[in-house]
Amino acid sequence: MSRIVVRDLTKVYGDLEVLSPLSIDITEGSFVSIIGPSGCGKTTLMRIVAGLEPATSGVVEVGGGAPAEARRQKRVAMVPQAPGLLPWRTVEANARLLLDVHRAANPTDAADPVDLLREVGLGDFLDAYPHELSGGMQQRVALVRALALHAPVVVMDEPVAAHDEITRAEMRLLLARLVEGRGATVLFITHSIPEAVALSDRVLVSSSRPGRIVADIDVDLPRPRPADVEDDPAFIALCGQVRHALHGGRS
């Protein structure tokens, strides 16, 4: 129900070819990262999968239907790069935002945002306003806002890119804990090799623009992954593999 299939997708803006024929098949419930150089069309791909932008050519299916249809049914939850919190809403109200609009399409099993906020350590900040939070806390609210939808597909566009290394490491563990066992299909866009390997079942390496997939690397590290997974020789080897693919993919 939540498989993502992309076949021969291209995207052209005027004279600019952003995505050259690109094919991906993401099985239901798997966590797949796309890593690639800046400007390789990762965000464009995410927006097409989320139904926010049409493809120039090719086929994109989300849960067996068109992305626009999945969007209308609120079946794709998005975590954007900037948290995009509304400054006049409290933490709790921000976490509810996606449930508050287009209510007709809300799932019957939507999660309680307050429970999720407690789970990510924001239980004491329910009535706080975004400007009272640190950047990492704001991003956690953005994460809860997406997960509260209980959507079968979650797309994340470098949700932790703007943070320092300590915050990133915390977010990585938090993401792993929140997403593992929830059964959602996750498309995760990142710049960071360790982040991609630590979180994913598969890492897709994209070339520079126009983006195409130059490597498809399975991450067969067992789950749940411990906090010190990054010291695991298998982890280090996988990171090396991704790095080589990334460099080889550059023209």
Added chain:
Amino acid sequence: MNKRFLAPVVGIATFLLLWELVVRLTDVKPFILRAPSRIVRHLVENAGDFAAAAWVTALHAVGGLLIALAVALVVGSLMAASEFVEHATGPVLTLLQVTPFVAYIASVVLWLGSGTPPVLFITGLVCMPAFAFATVDGMRSADPAARELLASVDASRWEVLWRLRLPSALPSLFTAARYNVGLALIAAYLVEGGNFANEGLGAIGRRAAALNEGDTLWAAIFAMALLGTVLLVAISLLQRVVLRWHVSQRTVRT
């Protein structure tokens, strides 16, 4: 905190004191300039009349502001939604702002009759453009990430307007309101004066000017100044409550 209240009081008191001194120490004729103490005395002696008239003028000004705001929200939303509408409407609004409304008061009174309708019409008309421009700017300033997010769950246009664009426009609307308060009071005063209804501070001022009653005229001017101050303070208080989340309202700690 104390300094924020003290400074304006000191400023105004000094201004009035200098004025008083100039009048007392020089031989200026009362029909050119009279002492503030004399004006205040006249105002206090006729407090009841002035209070009743000020209440009418306040209702006219606030009514006109609310009408202007309501119309501007509709016009501004349409302008923010369509560049064509924006480019077609913008120049008309600018014309409204720069033409001297005093010149067409008589025509509007002949059209709408005397009393409240022409006052509200002109006050609303002249205050509308600033609100409309503020609505457009504010709505355009809505966070793109939040817009994208609402689009990702197929929020309706109405929901985007209500949940994102209108709240985004609140800071600029308050800025416009502060500017418009003065304009609304002046418009209400002038139309009351150019009216046959004989109500409001404008009517008192107009009659006093015609009959050469300087004390009454200046008392009306002082009453207008007081009214303007009260309205501005009210808007500031409202702003502090409504915009408590906004950068402009956060207390700066040094």
